[in-house]
Amino acid sequence: xxxxxxxxxxxxxxxxxxxxxxxxxxxxxxxxxxxxxxxxxxxxxxxxxxxxxxxxxxxxxxxxxxxxxxxxxxxxxxxxxxxxxxxxxxxxxxxxxxxxxxxxxxxxxxxxxxxxxxxxxxxxxxxxxxxxxxxxxxxxxxxxxxxxxxxxxxxxxxxxxxxxxxxxxxxxxxxxxxxxxxxxxxxxxxxxxxxxxxxxxxxxxxxxxxxxxxxxxxxxxxxxxxxx
Numbered sequence: 346x347x348x349x350x351x352x353x354x355x356x357x358x359x360x361x362x363x364x365x366x367x368x369x370x371x372x373x374x375x376x377x378x379x380x381x382x383x384x385x386x387x388x389x390x391x392x393x394x395x396x397x398x399x400x401x402x403x404x405x406x407x408x409x410x411x412x413x414x415x416x417x418x419x420x421x422x423x424x425x426x427x428x429x430x431x432x433x434x435x436x437x438x439x440x441x442x443x444x445x446x447x448x449x450x451x452x453x454x455x456x457x458x459x460x461x462x463x464x465x466x467x468x469x470x471x472x473x474x475x476x477x478x479x480x481x482x483x484x485x486x487x488x489x490x491x492x493x494x495x496x497x498x499x500x501x502x503x504x505x506x507x508x509x510x511x512x513x514x515x516x517x518x519x520x521x522x523x524x525x526x527x528x529x530x531x532x533x534x535x536x537x538x539x540x541x542x543x544x545x546x547x548x549x550x551x552x553x554x555x556x557x558x559x560x561x562x563x564x565x566x567x568x569x570x571x572x573x
Contacts, residue, residue: 485510494513
């Protein structure tokens with residue numbers, strides 16, 4: 346399956362986002378808006394992207410009581426987001442509230458284990474030794490029970506999620522070209538490996554946005570998807 350590529354607008358201002366979108370032009374029709382840009386600009390960036398006929402993945406990783414998350418998901422759906430993240434760690438009731446608030450047109454993705462974390466970091470947070478893959482599958486079970494659209498997981502766990510929860514659509518961040526810098530990610534994969542593992546969506550971040558020619562970098566990464 347060929348994943349849907351999404352480019353991360355991890356920039357500080359709306360002007361920076363607009364310049365990057367202009368450089369990528371018609372090559373890209375799906376963008377991620379994360380905490381940095383959304384905190385600086387708010388829903389205006391979602392509205393602007395929708396006006397350019399672009400789809401929006403709103404990566405806010407919501408984690409609060411169910412009623413608050415339901416209201417935030419309603420707002421995200423009203424703004425025009427196609428995808429929205431919440432933390433699976435918030436529990437089944439919270440994830441289900443997000444699904445209910447988002448309605449039919451905004452898919453809820455439950456974040457499992459951040460790709461910046463390895464087994465040692467996860468063990469420190471949880472206070473016990475645990476296999477990362479086991480923890481990802483546990484959180485994926487929460488997402489499935491709550492009726493989420495999908496999960497966010499590393500490419501290394503994507504195939505296992507697909508095998509156990511076929512209805513969930515995995516989004517894989519931490520995508521790098523073969524031999525590319527890992528930056529602050531601990532668990533990265535190539536586009537080919539992500540597509541072979543069954544990713545429904547992949548995030549292209551600095552591998553595209555920090556490139557001298559972002560459009561060429563985007564073309565190179567998408568060309569590396571496994572043949573369908």
